[in-house]
Amino acid sequence: MADGSALSASLDLLAYSPPGWGANLLRGLGNTVLIALGAYGVGMFLGTLGAFGKLYGGPLMRDLLGLYTTMVRAIPELVLILILYFAVTDLVNQALLAMGYDRIQISGVAAGIMVLGVVQGAYATEVLRGAIQSVPAGQIEAARAMGMSPLLVARRITLPLMLPAAIPGMANLWMIVTKDTALLAVVGFNELVQESRQAAGTTKAFFTFFMAAGVLFLCMSLVSNQIFARIEAWANKGNKRGGI
């Protein structure tokens, strides 16, 4: 079966220019990275707000945030993607109609970034909350005693000091979001998995294309690992080994 001709036929299918499907796969990879980056950014923003809200917010704020993180962590991403996609498109369009504008079609990229960002935000809230708690209370109290405003304390003291504790968890979340982009294939968005499925469906070479997509995902995760190892070394620069 797996003789030379089969191998070269597979390579022909993966060639960059048509009739090869390499360009399609790379375009899918580009979309995957774009959505992952966007969702990660949204998630980090929501997570920072959520973490500060959970730690320093009023009781009502804490209960609401608890509801948000619990719901997102208990309902499958696939279901959340469908619910948020339809609900948000509907709400935006109703608001537009009420204001006298025409309905719009929300682009797949924007919807994907928004939905995965909301999911990421719930997990990032928990990661960052734990990291903020690892900052010694004395440091924050000292900064307050110097007369810094809460925002300045966050920017100068809390955020830099929590970084070493936050990075392993945030690296993990990046890995999760790159893989979660695959779920958008189910709603028909052209990211890497969907592109490879289309290529495979046309050529019937399912094994070749899904393997190729897998290799691309693996490369992405290996490269990300390297980058996060660098970032972790950088964030830990000030820390002596062995603690205290």
Next chain:
Amino acid sequence: MSFADSIRAQMPLRRWVMAAIGIGIIAYCALALNWSWLQTPKYQGMILEGVWNTIWILVVTMVLGFILAIPIGFVQAAGPWYLARPAQAFCTVIRGTPLLLQLWLLYYGLGSLFPMYPWIRESDLWPILRQAWPYAVLALTLSVAGYEGEVMRGAFKGVPQGQLEAARAFGMSRWGVFRRIWLPQAVARVLPTIGGETVLQMKSTPLVATITVIDIYAVASRVRQDTFIIYEPLLLLALVYLIIAGVIVALFAWFESRLPKRIA
């Protein structure tokens, strides 16, 4: 603390208000939305079947995956390199690629290769291999094995060397040490995380609907296609998954409360 006091501590005014709003939303959903499809016996049967499929796939893949994860973790922690390296590579590949892709690779990829071999088609296994669920179970099991294998590696490494040396000094065989000391202590270390892993695995189960296995997600999609009702089946779906997640968390909390907390 009396019962009334504990109620007061758990339920201050704002939580009563939140609960009231929540009940109001649920009541609005129940009354204003279109749930007529729930009354048709056809869909009732499908929903029950879908929930059952989701649950058995979850339980079977968790158990099989965990059984596979034990040797995968062990050879990485204490095995020779020719076993440790492949196990490590397996974990990297499983954890580095999306489960959806693994599932499709197995179902469409293997599924398109198998019919080319006459001896597979003529074998007794063929009626099973033609269905979708074996591929769903295989993919989800390998996923658990990959993620838990990594966890088990750390757990096996975390068992203090002195425990193993003491067991050897008692004259236990190597297998005896593994069975009576090493494995139980490693498993005790990962037990608190398994509840969370089970919830994560539950969140992966709807992917099997993409390869035509009829789980609760597939049933909800079917209802949406048949009736053109958009939100209601999705809300039911979210409710079902919330309930399953709640049951999993409660089960593991009960289970953990019955285990000794001290770890050597």
